[in-house]
Amino acid sequence: MVMAETTSCGCDICHGAPTQNETTTLVNERYRLLVQSVVDYAIYMLDPEGYVSSWNSGAQQIKGYSATEVLGRHYSMFFSVEDRAAGLPATVLEIAAREGRYNGEMWRTRRDGSRFRALVAIDAIRDDAGRLVGFAKITRDITARWQAQVALEESERRFRLFVEGVPDYAICMLDPEGRIRHWNEGAHHITGYASEEILGQRADRLFDRDDEPAAVSPMFTQAAMHGTYETDHWSRRKDGSRFLAQIALRALRDANGQLHGYAIIIRDVTAQRATEAELEATRGQLIHAQKLDALGQLTGGVAHDFNNILQAITGSLEVARLRLAAGDVDRAEQYVDHAMQSIERAAHLTRRLLAFARRQPLMPACVALNPLVRSMQDLLVRTVGARIEVTFALTETPLHVFCDPSLLETALLNLAINGRDAMPDGGTLRVETRADRDETGEGDGYAVLIVEDNGIGMSEEVAAHAFEPFYTTKPQGQGTGLGLSMIHSFMLQSQGRVQLRSAPGQGTRVELYLPVCTPDAAAPARLAHGVERTDP
Template sequence: MIFAVSLADFITRYPSMHLNYDLIFRSCSEGIFVLDETGRITACNAAASAITGYDDTDLECKPFFTIGDGQDDPIKYRYELDQALKKKSLVVEGWKLKKDQTRYWAETSYSPLFDDFQKHVGFCVLMRDITEKKQHQFQLLQSEERYRLMVEAIRDYSIFMLDPEGHVITWNDGGTFVHGYAESEILNKHFSVFYSASDVIDDKPRKALQTASESGSYREEGWRVKKDGSLFWANVVLTALYNDRNKLIGYSKVTRDLTDRLKSEDVLRQSEARYRSLVEQVGDYGIFMLDIRGRIISWNEGARRIKGYSADDVIGKYFSIFYPEEDILNGKPAWELKVARATGKYEEEGWRLRKDGSRFWANIVITAVYDTEGRLSGFSKVTRDLTERKMNEQALQESSDRYKQLVDELSVTNSELSSVNRELEQFTAIVSHDLKEPVRTVRSFLHLMDRHVDQQNYDNLRLSIGKGILAAQRMHDLIDNLLHYSQISKVGLQRQKLRVEEVIGEAIQNLDDAVAQSGAKIQVESLVPFIYGDRVQLVQLFQNLVANALKFTNGSTPEVTVKSWMENGSVRFVVSDNGIGISPENLEKIFEIFRRLHFANQYPGHGVGLAVCKKVVERHRGRIWAESAQGKGASFHILLPKI
């Protein structure tokens, strides 16, 4: 499957395609994991389950590192997440274990996720099983590595390749030892530089190539010239190389120095300078030198203490012996030398291996070393063991996370308690005022009725009974409204996908009598198609808002407009009217329970409708507010999440 961008990039670049997120998530052939900001798995697709062998229920809320190589490595995992967040993406490869403990080679791509306010909210992780591809690469790598090591490790023979015209195209350490040229000095030069002036004049190099091409090989012993101009007696074998179409593609040339001469003073001086550049007795840092091909040529006391190897154990070996298997298969050691050679230095933190196989978290710095003539002569490598410090940092981070979680939980609890306390204070105020008022009225009329009975004043008795009944009914209505308001927070939300047109239509239909009686004009326009929420509570929300608009008129025919649109990933509703309006100082007060701005004989009601609207909106994780001016109508704005 061609996947040009990560899932996180896709959603960021094409927000209009957000509705297709679920389809992409389910049908993608690559394993997709969604992590929260702490690195715990919050979702995964079917491909992820197929690759790892775990069901989504097995993976839910687990740290992503638990489906790694079985070593539960939070330090490396945290480092990878930090690097992904810092660089905006990170691709790593390595062994992982399926649920049945089968090993597979995985390519894992991390991409950080951000919300609309650019706050980091998690990661999107793509995973592919590339075991078969990696095995093929590893086999090829092993074959090439065996040949390279075999040729490059030979110091007594100069072994190199020539193109068909006789130019040097490969070079080994033996070539440097025998001829005195570094690889960078000799590549692409004609091999005639090894011949004396008289041999060049006699056209001996050309004749040697011609003989080898005609007979297959050319052998001889004779004088050759080193870089410094000195002569040595050489045994030479020049062999013609042909491809599978029998076309000449070049020559191999093997030269052996038979004069048994010592190394030149220049090579000895470079070796001594490299040793002097090291502080061999430093115990807290592993400091050693590599040649240009990455083989260890010196070793200090700090390296022995950190890695556990003696100098005899490691001198002459390729420095990859300190790297985990995954890093070796990924070609990491050679890549680090390449970076150091190109930029002058390579630095990183990661796992390394001691002689006994145990791991330690290391800070490493590889620096390219050049001689006085600007030629690369090798690399210095400094290693520090940061395992203890990292473990302390990890423990501190975990402690900090637990503390933060506790603070968040306490903050939520405190907020909930504060909300409950405010409601209790409101309830107390209501009981002490709104509910006491009809009780006092009923009591007063009962006293009057008692007096009327004594006086046998039956006309006034009937009047007092009627007023007492009205006061009792008002108290009954107040208690019903208060109970209804208190129950909103207790009933669980039945979230479902709703057609907005049907929700608004049901709310208006419930008000048919009030609409007909008032002669109101209700206009519904520009509605979004769908929203997720509780049908009963959302119908009640819009029914209360429309009823409120019908009630607070200024004597003219009520005109109510309901519309909605998408706004930054949320849905915005507006219910507006042409009524009496609301003064600016009362825009917040109107949502308080039993808050009335007018006398009941002017605009009947109990002051509960808008308080219910506010609670319904807040339960749907939304926001409600009013915009108005006295005498100029009002508009109520609701902002709800789309899903």
């Protein structure tokens, strides 16, 4: 009998396909491996009474217990003492059994006794007949997130307390379209609008006026372009009254530059601006009163200064008349010229007073210093009187300085008069010129004009105020208090400086440092007031 050859039919049985039990076992194993591989979540099973029946590696990492330490123990071991005393473990399972699921946040305890904030999900597991066979429990440690949320809420709470605690400022948050999203109590106090009346409205309604269109859109445009925008703008309250609002608007952008809205701070400055206007008016009245007081001081002082010049003019004309009577026409003409120079100096004094009051510009030129001083020798001698000996120590070095020559003459005359007044019983007045040189022979670009007396001198306190306008120690009507002040102003305008040295009983020394210059050979040989450019 011939046996037929056996061949494979190609069915699953012939290929050795897994049975149903084998398939179930394979799926369960894969599920177990999946659950065990999750380390960020505690995933474990509970029986219907709440005893632990499985334990994954994530549960061990989060809670600190190994599987052998928890299997068969009640899951209430993970609750805090307070929660266990309140019966929370049983309540949670009861809710999960009744509703099919329980979700919540609560504190949990680790093996080492530390606590962590847990996000808990418990699902009830039932068989095909609906009988409860246990619970699937998932726990996640959200302590870091919870702490960040608590910190954020605390920050927001403090910010809200701060914002709400400022009644004099309206502090508001706006969305990118300018609609109001937050409204503090200060805004309610200033505008009269409660938050429920204004939230969601555009900020334009706060700034409209009957006599001009709202200027809010340009404000937002400027803030968006430049980050901030500040202005004063008339605004309207709920009752229709107007107030002057000081507005600070800031664009709010994230790290990527995306605009998320605006913060606006509004302050009612109506009363403040009215007070400032009133103070300004009062200040104007005070300045006017001070001018009247200064005018009273100037009346006697200027008369005294002009009287000195008139004495010089009178003396020159009297001598000229005597020379004419004697037939000495040349000498008479010289004294007439001296009188004319005194008249010009009187005009210069008037012009200097106007310049002091009105800040008129100077007329600087390159001046030969020594010839200017020599041209004033006779005037200075006659001005100080016979009891004062005037000596001159002019350097042989040609010195040219850049300044207004007429103002320099006035300064020299004022210093001579001050020296005379400081020597009521007579004395010596010394006028000196020199180049400003250090020990190495190098200069710093200045020539020095020095006027020194051996009079009564000044105390340190008086010397500290000597250059202040209207400050004088002379009797009423014998000085304006402007002499040294005008000299100080003149030196500053000439890019120079002035130094004063004085002590009681030791006289006074005033040094004028004038910037040097190079004479222009193409310029005329004479300057104004008859001062030659060339040194002897």
